[in-house]
Amino acid sequence: MAPSETVAAAVARMKEKNIGSLIVKEGESVVGILTERDLLVRVLAAGRPLSLPVAEVMTSGPFCLSPETTVGQAMSVVTDVRIRHLPVVEENRLVGMVSIRDLGDWLVANFQEERERLAMAARLRQGF
Amino acid sequence: MYVTIASVLDEKGNETVQTVDADITVARVASMMATQGIGAVPVMVDGRLAGIFTERDALMRVLGRDLDPTATPMGAVMTKDPVTASPATSVEAALTLMSQHRCRHLPVVGADGALVGLVSVGDLTVAHLRAYQQVDVMAAGVRRLLPHGRFTGIVDLTRLVVSSLRRVRRT
Numbered sequence: 001m002a003p004s005e006t007v008a009a010a011v012a013r014m015k016e017k018n019i020g021s022l023i024v025k026e027g028e029s030v031v032g033i034l035t036e037r038d039l040l041v042r043v044l045a046a047g048r049p050l051s052l053p054v055a056e057v058m059t060s061g062p063f064c065l066s067p068e069t070t071v072g073q074a075m076s077v078v079t080d081v082r083i084r085h086l087p088v089v090e091e092n093r094l095v096g097m098v099s100i101r102d103l104g105d106w107l108v109a110n111f112q113e114e115r116e117r118l119a120m121a122a123r124l125r126q127g128f
Numbered sequence: 129m130y131v132t133i134a135s136v137l138d139e140k141g142n143e144t145v146q147t148v149d150a151d152i153t154v155a156r157v158a159s160m161m162a163t164q165g166i167g168a169v170p171v172m173v174d175g176r177l178a179g180i181f182t183e184r185d186a187l188m189r190v191l192g193r194d195l196d197p198t199a200t201p202m203g204a205v206m207t208k209d210p211v212t213a214s215p216a217t218s219v220e221a222a223l224t225l226m227s228q229h230r231c232r233h234l235p236v237v238g239a240d241g242a243l244v245g246l247v248s249v250g251d252l253t254v255a256h257l258r259a260y261q262q263v264d265v266m267a268a269g270v271r272r273l274l275p276h277g278r279f280t281g282i283v284d285l286t287r288l289v290v291s292s293l294r295r296v297r298r299t
């Protein structure tokens with residue numbers, strides 16, 4: 001999405017694709033991110049119109065990661081700063097996005113795995 | 129050994145959960161959420177939990193339908209009868225609920241039906257990671273998540289974590 005497009009266009013795209021944020025790019029450079037939070041705070045709560053350009057309501061210069069950032073560091077940013085989406089940028093070029101979106105899914109899957117492992121360990125102990 | 133929602137609420141400092149009534153306008157609630165830095169608010173009718181209003185509802189049901197926030201009551205745009213947790217629910221069971229119902233907040237309701245709190249996916253994630261100390265599996269670079277170095281839409285941090293975890297276990 002370009003910074004000159006309207007908030008209405010951004011809302012339509014987020015609704016259609018069922019996503020919570022959009023990366024705003026000028027050419028190849030990431031210049032901002034537009035999130036549900038930005039829309040709530042800077043449009044809805046501020047009583048501003050949907051005809052505004054995205055540039056006026058996006059979060060400029062968002063927290064970005066490099067591909068070398070560790071998952072631990074990314075996780076700290078997500079849980080401490082309480083942001084849900086982190087663009088991954090290499091040499092000023094957007095190469096991906098890391099999201100907390102499915103963290104819950106993973107934790108659940110992982111917990112089930114952990115539970116199976118514990119159950120297995122308990123069976124082994126009984127065997128001894 | 130389960131971490132429960134009750135202990136997550138304790139850790140949050142036991143502050144009284146902010147609620148709104150169903151007849152209040154979206155504009156007032158949005159401004160409250162903006163100034164207080166909250167992402168979701170339980171909506172009450174006659175003192176009972178009737179719904180929840182989230183950033184997602186603001187996007188999908190208010191901005192997405194171009195409704196006038198000063199003329200739209202909460203009751204018209206809230207998510208009705210939200211999925212809830214109890215104080216005794218484990219963090220993992222609550223995350224399962226969030227995952228199944230694709231939501232990021234759960235109102236917490238006591239045995240007597242009274243609202244006692246609200247937990248977010250962030251609260252639960254932090255609680256789970258703290259309880260299980262899974263810091264050691266997160267040392268890998270996020271590059272591995274980006275196929276062929278190309279932009280592929282949303283890349284899931286959690287998949288990298290789980291693949292790291294599996295790798296660590298195998299060795």
